[in-house]
Amino acid sequence: MQQEVTNFVFHNPTKIIFGKNQIQSLSALIPQDKKILITYGGGSVQRFGTLDRVREALADHKFGEFGGIEANPTYETCMRAVELIKSEQFDFILAVGGGSVIDGSKFIAAAAEFTGDPINIFAKGIGSGEEIKSALPLGTVLTLPATGSEMNSGAVITFKEKKAKVSFGSPFVFPVFSILEPELTYTLPKRQLSNGITDSFVHIIEQYLTYPVGGARVQDGFAESLLRTLIEIGPEVIQEDKHDYSIRADFMWTATIALNKLLSTGVPGDWSTHALGHEITALNHTDHARTLSAILPAVMMVRREQKFDKLVQYAENVWGITDGSEEVKVDAAILKTAAFLRSIDMPITLKEIDVKSEDIDYLVEQLDIHGNSHISERGDQTLAVSRAIYEKALELDF
Numbered sequence: 001m002q003q004e005v006t007n008f009v010f011h012n013p014t015k016i017i018f019g020k021n022q023i024q025s026l027s028a029l030i031p032q033d034k035k036i037l038i039t040y041g042g043g044s045v046q047r048f049g050t051l052d053r054v055r056e057a058l059a060d061h062k063f064g065e066f067g068g069i070e071a072n073p074t075y076e077t078c079m080r081a082v083e084l085i086k087s088e089q090f091d092f093i094l095a096v097g098g099g100s101v102i103d104g105s106k107f108i109a110a111a112a113e114f115t116g117d118p119i120n121i122f123a124k125g126i127g128s129g130e131e132i133k134s135a136l137p138l139g140t141v142l143t144l145p146a147t148g149s150e151m152n153s154g155a156v157i158t159f160k161e162k163k164a165k166v167s168f169g170s171p172f173v174f175p176v177f178s179i180l181e182p183e184l185t186y187t188l189p190k191r192q193l194s195n196g197i198t199d200s201f202v203h204i205i206e207q208y209l210t211y212p213v214g215g216a217r218v219q220d221g222f223a224e225s226l227l228r229t230l231i232e233i234g235p236e237v238i239q240e241d242k243h244d245y246s247i248r249a250d251f252m253w254t255a256t257i258a259l260n261k262l263l264s265t266g267v268p269g270d271w272s273t274h275a276l277g278h279e280i281t282a283l284n285h286t287d288h289a290r291t292l293s294a295i296l297p298a299v300m301m302v303r304r305e306q307k308f309d310k311l312v313q314y315a316e317n318v319w320g321i322t323d324g325s326e327e328v329k330v331d332a333a334i335l336k337t338a339a340f341l342r343s344i345d346m347p348i349t350l351k352e353i354d355v356k357s358e359d360i361d362y363l364v365e366q367l368d369i370h371g372n373s374h375i376s377e378r379g380d381q382t383l384a385v386s387r388a389i390y391e392k393a394l395e396l397d398f
Contacts, residue, residue: 099147148259
């Protein structure tokens, strides 16, 4: 019997300011009585003039700065920003950067107003998972499309000592606004562009490649359209010297919609690829997106039976595969997925990201510690199944 779409409430309060020269609107977006902490990562926002443009736009505001948020934002670094906020009494955060800066800033916003030890914002073997009851207002200037963090209420934080990446979410950390200027992507190197395409692609897959649901044609149609868009533009996006505004605009908006909760309304989600990938990043610091691409083909293979109906739909509606049996279509779709990832210079096996067979016991152990012993859309991906996925991803040779 086919499952039906479940009841849902969709609310997304983030205001999107999209297009050319939108940073100049910051002055009107943030009340003048706010004391702003500008958060950012490494030197790219400084080298390419983005931070200077932000400073200029906020010339009539009071603001300070906190840089150095890592590519995988750490709890330790973010807590230094929390201390600065409390000592200097900042009451608005402006994150200038990609998903990592925005994720870190969401935690900073919540931790700054959290009663008790902020580690308890997290669950899954880290803290007690206490409810967030308030957060400082947060705005963003997006420089790297990838995570969708600019229009959602979730974030992932890394704990260095515990070697863990753990997510949290709260409606209080939705950005008040996000500025999306496609031209900011012109400064990005090829590796970051490839990562962004991949992260967006897998976000969509995780919400789509589950099992058929009646009454979800809209969600499926949105997902399929976005996947086709990324497949079409991906090889062009990663050409660093090809500054095609239309292509970069498609890229930026697709990455945002991919994880703003629109696709997940009323349908199941499978975040097992992310769960398995997070443990690899915590192990050897591999880029988040590269762990996803190295795991995804193996997930499709090992979970083929459980996802078979959706894999057929994926083959037909995303890849246009209409010839042959359903089995043939699924085989072809998996190979085309791997070929697409390879076409944007992403790894598709664990060997390519320096994971060894002796690492698998540790990775599976960490999944268990972090509460991921029964994951996927049905909760039937046990540790044994996750081990099989790691092993398949290690042995693949496309």
